[in-house]
Amino acid sequence: xxxxxxxxxxxxxxxxxxxxxxxxxGVVTALDHIPTGDAWPIADIQARLDLLAAHDLTWSVVESxxxxxxxxxxxxxxxxxxxxxxxxxxxxxxxxxxxxxYNFMPVVDWTRTNLSYELPNQAQALRFEMTDFVAYxxxxxxxxxxxxxxxxxxxEKAERRYxxxxxxxxxxxxxxxxxxxxxxxxxxxxxxxxAAIKQFTDLGTDAFRANLFAFLADVIPAAEEAxxxxxxxxxxxxxxxxxxxxxxxxxxxxxxxxxxxxxxxNGLTMCAGSYGARGDNDxxxxxxxxxxxxxxxxxxxxxxxxxxxxxESEHLDGDNDIVGLITALLDQEDARxxxxxxNSLATIPMRPDHGHTMGEEIGKEGxxxxxxxxxxxxxxxxxxxxxxxxxxxxxxSSAS
Ligand code: DNO
Numbered sequence: 001x002x003x004x005x006x007x008x009x010x011x012x013x014x015x016x017x018x019x020x021x022x023x024x025x026g027v028v029t030a031l032d033h034i035p036t037g038d039a040w041p042i043a044d045i046q047a048r049l050d051l052l053a054a055h056d057l058t059w060s061v062v063e064s065x066x067x068x069x070x071x072x073x074x075x076x077x078x079x080x081x082x083x084x085x086x087x088x089x090x091x092x093x094x095x096x097x098x099x100x101x102y103n104f105m106p107v108v109d110w111t112r113t114n115l116s117y118e119l120p121n122q123a124q125a126l127r128f129e130m131t132d133f134v135a136y137x138x139x140x141x142x143x144x145x146x147x148x149x150x151x152x153x154x155x156e157k158a159e160r161r162y163x164x165x166x167x168x169x170x171x172x173x174x175x176x177x178x179x180x181x182x183x184x185x186x187x188x189x190x191x192x193x194x195a196a197i198k199q200f201t202d203l204g205t206d207a208f209r210a211n212l213f214a215f216l217a218d219v220i221p222a223a224e225e226a227x228x229x230x231x232x233x234x235x236x237x238x239x240x241x242x243x244x245x246x247x248x249x250x251x252x253x254x255x256x257x258x259x260x261x262x263x264x265x266n267g268l269t270m271c272a273g274s275y276g277a278r279g280d281n282d283x284x285x286x287x288x289x290x291x292x293x294x295x296x297x298x299x300x301x302x303x304x305x306x307x308x309x310x311x312e313s314e315h316l317d318g319d320n321d322i323v324g325l326i327t328a329l330l331d332q333e334d335a336r337x338x339x340x341x342x343n344s345l346a347t348i349p350m351r352p353d354h355g356h357t358m359g360e361e362i363g364k365e366g367x368x369x370x371x372x373x374x375x376x377x378x379x380x381x382x383x384x385x386x387x388x389x390x391x392x393x394x395x396x397s398s399a400s
């Protein structure tokens with residue numbers, strides 16, 4: 001696998017020099033200055049490529065070319081946004097980029113309730129706590145009908161939690177949930193999120209899934225022509241929030257989307273932390289089944305709790321079997337190599353996804369939650385160690 005690192009562009013608190021020092025050879029980045037829905041101009045793509053090349057780094061994956069809400073709801077200016085999306089893919093392909101990550105999550109991109117959850121060792125983790133989420137949804141946002149979406153025990157617990165919060169805690173919870181996380185596609189205020197939620201809940205799961213498939217029908221041919229592999233990122237977390245439809249949460253969802261538009265360009269991001277937040281997703285089986293369609297990997301770990309809550313744990317210490325997952329990914333790379341075809345997608349880029357905020361980055365301005373330097377470097381180093389050990393064992397056993 002190629003070791004990559006997510007970089008938020010020139011205003012990232014982590015520099016390209018630091019990325020090199022961490023040992024990554026590829027960068028995962030996006031042109032966040034371009035408004036969602038606009039086509040990405042060649043000049044901007046090339047400028048980013050030049051910046052990376054000056055540091056001897058490649059642009060391994062675009063994460064993400066965001067999908068405009070009008071495409072997700074198939075309304076408004078959908079035709080223009082589709083044409084722009086196709087143009088972005090053509091322009092990226094013309095510049096030699098061959099992998100694009102995107103998601104099809106309604107309203108909110110990835111969501112957590114706590115961005116600085118203190119661990120016993122005082123490092124800070126990202127956490128999704130169901131009680132807090134329900135407290136926000138039912139008692140602060142007061143979404144119509146929200147109370148019908150939760151079990152009575154959970155509602156009672158959430159009400160107690162909500163009543164115990166002061167106004168600063170309530171405001172922080174709201175910011176964490178709706179104001180947008182790094183790499184997310186924008187933020188909302190209370191009225192904005194209420195309207196957006198209604199638009200998608202009115203649509204329902206079947207129509208929303210049909211809109212995803214229509215998007216694939218529109219853009220996969222353009223991706224094929226441009227030589228680009230699309231890699232959809234799963235829902236994070238992989239279950240409904242705010243009663244919204246979710247269509248990329250399970251192996252069944254992934255299977256259906258691959259079947260909807262069979263193409264080498266129609267692929268997946270194996271985000272271990274997102275799929276892994278559900279106990280019924282068997283990540284290793286998914287890698288074995290979806291094999292050649294996996295174009296990008298996010299490696300991280302979580303500790304799940306019975307009510308759906310989870311904390312992002314150490315990369316090697318959580319409910320995901322990371323050693324087994326890396327083994328399956330190395331097997332997949334071997335299969336690609338054996339197929340003998342010249343394949344620019346033979347090596348799978350992986351990035352250490354998220355990391356704890358630790359050491360001197362705690363409390364420091366500009367450090368993005370989940371995207372600290374030290375936390376990710378620690379994760380990358382651990383993952384690298386596992387990969388090297390597995391590779392050594394494999395080459396010893398193939399030599400004997
Ligand atoms: C969170 C990320 C997501 C992801 C997008 C992909 O850390 O994994 O923001 O980049 O959902 O479109």
